[in-house]
Amino acid sequence: MTDALVPLMVLLPLLGAALALMLGRRQRAQMAVSTVVLAAVAAIAAVLLAQVDASGSGVAVAIGAWPPPFGIVLVVDRLSAIMIIISALMLLGVLVYAVGQGIADQHRETPVSIFHPTYLILSAGVFNAFIAGDLFNLYVGFEILLSASYVLLTLGGTGERIRAGVTYIIVSLVSSLFFLSAVALVYGATGTVNIAQLSVRLAELPLDVQLILHLLLLIAFGIKAAVFPLSFWLPDSYPTAPAPVTAVFAGLLTKVGVYAIIRTETVIFPESDLSTLFLVIGGLTLAVGILGALTQADIKRLLSFTLVSHIGYMIFGIGLASIVGLAATIYYVIHHISVQTTLFLTTGLIERFGGSTSITRLGGLRRASPMLAVLFFVPAMNLGGIPPFSGFLGKVGLFVAGADAAGGPPASETLGTSSPGPDWLIWTVIGIGAATSLVTLYALTRFWNLAFWRPKSELEGYRSRIIDSVQEAPAGATVVATRTTPVLMLAATAALVALTIALTVFAGPLFELSGRAAENLRDASVYVSIVFPGGVR
Amino acid sequence: MTASLTLVIVAAVLFGTGITVMLERSLTRVLIGFLLVGNGVNLFMFTMAGAPGLAPILGEGVDPDAISDPLPQAFILTAIVINLGLTAFMLALIYRSWWLAQLGERGDLIVDEDEMAEDAEETADLYRSSEEDDRAVQAVLEASDEDGGRR
Secondary structure (H helix, E strand, O other), X not given: OHHHHXXXXXXXXXXXXXXXXXXXXXXXXXXXXHHHHHHHHHHHHHHHHHHHHHHOOEEEEXXXXXXXXXXXXXXXXXXXXXXXXXXXXXXXXXXXXXXXXXXXXXXXOOOHHHHHHHHHHHHHHHHHHHHEOEHHHHHHHHHHHHHHHHHHHOOOOOHHHXXXXXXXXXXXXXXXXXXXXXXXXXXXXXXXXXXXXXXXXXXOOOHHHHHHHHHHHHHHHHHHHOOHHHOOOHHHHHHHOOHXXXXXXXXXXXXXXXXXHHHHHHHHOOOOOOHHHXXXXXXXXXXHHHHHHHOEOEHHHHHHHHHHHHHHHHHHHHHOOEHHHHHHHHHHHHHHHHHHHHHHHHHHHHHHHHOOOEOOOOOOHHHHOHHHHHHHHHHHHHHHOOOOXXXXXXXXXXXXXXXXXXXXXXXXXXXXXXXXOOHHHHHHHHHHHHHHHHHHHHHHHHXXXXXXXXXXXXXXXXXXXHHOOOEOOOOOOOOOOOOOOOHHHHHHHHHHHHHHHHHHHOHHHHHHHHHHHHHHOOOHHHHHHHHOOOOOO | OOOOHHHHHHHHHHHHHHHHHHOOOOHHHHHHHHXXXXXXXXXXXXXXXXXXXXXXXXXXXXXXXXXXXXXXXXXXXXXXXXXXXXXXXXXXXXXXXXXXXXXXXXXXHOOOHHHHHHHHHHHHHHHHHHHHHHHHHHHHHHHHHHHHHHO
């Protein structure tokens, strides 16, 4: 019975997109369609999560009743279900915010009639990537969400967005070519693209062949997840999009890459061990990203750099190659999706209210809007890792997992046959992680002090050493400040802030759930048994 | 697995030329490069099917071992469709980028009839003057021809 629900998670957004396109001239109907569709997907994902969590394994649906490995198979296990629920909730929250913004200012930069269909197609791509049971379907999911993201990023076609969009699109096209070549090679080497079957067949290949295929896939996913050497495109392209679009991209798109990396490490290549590489890359991503954030005057660019930096925590968690590490990573992914999305939405509000996003031009916001101050302060402290917020808990979880792994974990705790990297490396990355957390806090409190606490009267001729070396955004667009902040935008942001607080309040059960999701990934046999209950040939 | 050497070489050439063209500054060339590499990847995927065989349609009297592998063909079809859509979008983007470079964002706002009439007049002037130039050049050429004929 619940099997039929699985394809609906992709079908509903696609059908909704078609319907929304037909209703192009009737905005209210469009909004109703999008909201209902995303709420329905969230509900379906909740039902499925309850089911797979109770059964302890997962659900596999063969499309068109073609048995795997011949047909397309959709797989929902705990990890997929968790990712879909949190994504659907975020997409819903951002949609309400975007609707509020669209109603408030009907100007030509946000042509609402194509926003809803594209947004739903993006959702379909994200959901499809999370439940894809074969590598080619994963590629298709990526392409769906990327194509939609190209349109959303260049919405309105202003000069700045076209310039930023070109970088983003070309980088994405190249990463897709990498991915497709990797799929071709994997098929040539094994004769299948079914992920469950791959985990068995790839393990039989010589280790060096495995390594090439593994790295090729990781490069493709690494570009999407924006890990260090492949992250250059992100801070340049995301900040130019409309606030809701940036929020969704920042929250979700990079995490789809992280999700694909988790699957690659745990299911597709359980034998090929790259833990040390992951630790090094994770540490570099943390350090380079946050140093970039320090020099930014523009809060949108600053947040984009912290986004890159914090991907490093997840890469570090994957590199630990232990159940605890993976559990902490999954919790951190949930935390980061929600907090980063919320912060970008708040930034959109700041931009409307203050007429700028640069710390050199903002001031006196606390007095002007106490509500906005709260909506910024809570997620900012959360991202900076102040106790008791989920950012703190997630980081502590990762560091504890790191310390465990460095102390030589018991065999029952490791993933598959992987071994964690050298002890000194793990301790180094833990150190970088702690420092990164502090620097994040510094960058965000600096923004808080100047934009919220500094009185507006001091803005003229303000000099301080802390903003001596910051850089403005290139061609920073001036936005007309609108003193009216639509209730719907505030409500959506407040709801998401409440959600991030809920992640803190319910951290215990959530951590346990992440633990159980990680337990499913202990070795590939769990995933394989979901797709092939009778064993794979 | 047996693969056709020709296809491998063609794919390699497509990869090489495509990447070279992609490194150019012009957006149109980047797009052409992307198309070349995209086709290279598709051919590359096709070679992964192994030795070619009969059309992959099962029927009476068809030996399942003699048909070629249909799966890479399905992949390629999907990839071609995706590439087509992306190419269309890229062309629109390039046109928009050219538009902005030529006219700036003010270009979107040109609806003024006087301005359009002015533009038309300017164009007509341009044609007229270029026609005059052509005639003058022609006259000079003819004169030099006559000179040449006399010598």
